[in-house]
Amino acid sequence: MSKTRIAFIGAGNMAASLIGGLRAQGLDAAQIRASDPGAETRTRLQAEHGIEVFEDNAQAVADADVVVLAVKPQVMKAVCQALAPALGKHQLVVSIAAGITCASLQAWLGEVPVVRCMPNTPSLLRKGASGLYATAEVSAEQRDQAQTLLSAVGTVLWVEQEQQIDAVTAVSGSGPAYFFLMIEAMTAAGEKLGLSREAASQLTLQTALGAAHMAAASEHDAAELRRRVTSPGGTTAAAIDAFQNNGFQALVDKALEAAAQRSAELAEQLGK
Numbered sequence: 001m002s003k004t005r006i007a008f009i010g011a012g013n014m015a016a017s018l019i020g021g022l023r024a025q026g027l028d029a030a031q032i033r034a035s036d037p038g039a040e041t042r043t044r045l046q047a048e049h050g051i052e053v054f055e056d057n058a059q060a061v062a063d064a065d066v067v068v069l070a071v072k073p074q075v076m077k078a079v080c081q082a083l084a085p086a087l088g089k090h091q092l093v094v095s096i097a098a099g100i101t102c103a104s105l106q107a108w109l110g111e112v113p114v115v116r117c118m119p120n121t122p123s124l125l126r127k128g129a130s131g132l133y134a135t136a137e138v139s140a141e142q143r144d145q146a147q148t149l150l151s152a153v154g155t156v157l158w159v160e161q162e163q164q165i166d167a168v169t170a171v172s173g174s175g176p177a178y179f180f181l182m183i184e185a186m187t188a189a190g191e192k193l194g195l196s197r198e199a200a201s202q203l204t205l206q207t208a209l210g211a212a213h214m215a216a217a218s219e220h221d222a223a224e225l226r227r228r229v230t231s232p233g234g235t236t237a238a239a240i241d242a243f244q245n246n247g248f249q250a251l252v253d254k255a256l257e258a259a260a261q262r263s264a265e266l267a268e269q270l271g272k
């Protein structure tokens, strides 16, 4: 990426986080440009990162190797159609918009190489997880560029079929909310067992953090880690039995199937 020039179309939360991550990785400010209709947004970004900013999207993409589409899905069609005449076939388009398919992007932009990404909210803290899919037009060098770009805000995984982006959306895209729900539920249960709300919340949060760190650092998978902390007849076994005897896996399956199905439906609607 030492010479790669990147243009961000839309300079909101996600673009700002990606730009911060790229700058922290040592990318030069002169390699990054951004466009956004908000004067305040542009001034802030310029002041924080020293990058060149534009009101006009077409100006921002001139000479860019990678064009990152970071606008809301609802405005994507209009943004792409207006941008199409300014784009060349050699420019990689990276879309981070939820629910916009490569077919839609190429219908609006022309046959440009496209990488479709599904990041998640912790990307704003550079602790994200993103699934990436590349169209056939994307070169090996462009795959590396997209990988480096999204790695600036967290972990990156490639999928081989675009449909798998719906599964990525169900697992990691919507996933942070499932853990928030678990934190809410455990905090409420702790309170019912006699702890103050603050104590239940602190214990739950630190347990979630500790367990995530342990799972990430361990050579064992989650099932093995769980077995190791579950003595037969003990307290953890009592809780795990209660979860499993009440359809925990079936419930999680159902929840993620619903998210994946909704992701496919939204892609259908947003592509029109």
Ligand SMILES: NC(=O)c1ccc[n+]([C@@H]2O[C@H](COP(=O)([O-])OP(=O)(O)OC[C@H]3O[C@@H](n4cnc5c(N)ncnc54)[C@H](OP(=O)(O)O)[C@@H]3O)[C@@H](O)[C@H]2O)c1
Pocket (backbone or CB within 6 Å): 009, 010, 011, 012, 013, 014, 015, 035, 036, 037, 038, 041, 057, 070, 071, 072, 073, 075, 079, 096, 097, 098, 118, 119, 120, 121, 122, 124
């Ligand atoms: N935030 C997340 O955690 C997350 C996670 C996964 C995926 N994403 C995806 O990332 C994309 C950006 O999300 P975000 O949270 O960064 O949204 P955001 O903060 O609203 O950023 C979008 C920016 O685009 C600007 N914009 C609107 N119309 C434009 C146009 N015609 N040309 C150029 N810029 C324009 C907006 O300006 P105005 O505010 O003035 O309209 C805003 O500054 C979305 O497609 C979303 O699906 C986000």
